[in-house]
Amino acid sequence: RDPVEPIPELLTKTIQNKIVMVTGAGGSIGSELCRQILKIKPEVLLLAERTEYALYAINAELLEKFNHDGVEIISLLADVKDESRMREIMTTWKVNTVYHAAAYKHVPLVEHNPMEGVINNVFGTWTTARVARECGVEHFTLISTDKAVRPTNVMGASKRLCELILQSMASEKSGKTIFTMVR
16 A cells, blocks of 8 residues: 555644653554654653553553653543543543544454454444543544454454444534544
8 A cells, every 4th residue: 555644734733742642652553653643742741551661651652652752641541431430531621632542453363353452442332532522622533443344353343343333423513523444
């Protein structure tokens, strides 16, 4: 695939001087998002992750590399399926932008654990997106996958369901949250 270059004006609009939350911040995609987001200088970057060591590792790396930039980095142990925890984080910090990267993404593991994949990916997305809308989050971006296109495995199908959830929520005229997704 040809790479698609980011549009700086769009990123600045949703990140610079904003309260930004990344779910799955300790994962491969979430951690790279955090590195890139810090370069755009949010006011606060919230790292939401349920795996303690992954959260510790990305927090230590970001503080070492970016601490001098003045962005407040807050590490939060949290599971995206936990509605009350998501609400607590979004209301306490008055989150402007959510990048939802929390998901099981390894096809063989999800194939061997299909219900866990569906529960984590689908219900985690539904819970986090619904709470974001209720809390007045301005922008919610789902990090999807090319495997959601005509899915042939449980992981791809679960991510396709996540996309459908967001498309449905985006079509509703309630709340101010703008729902987007990227593959």
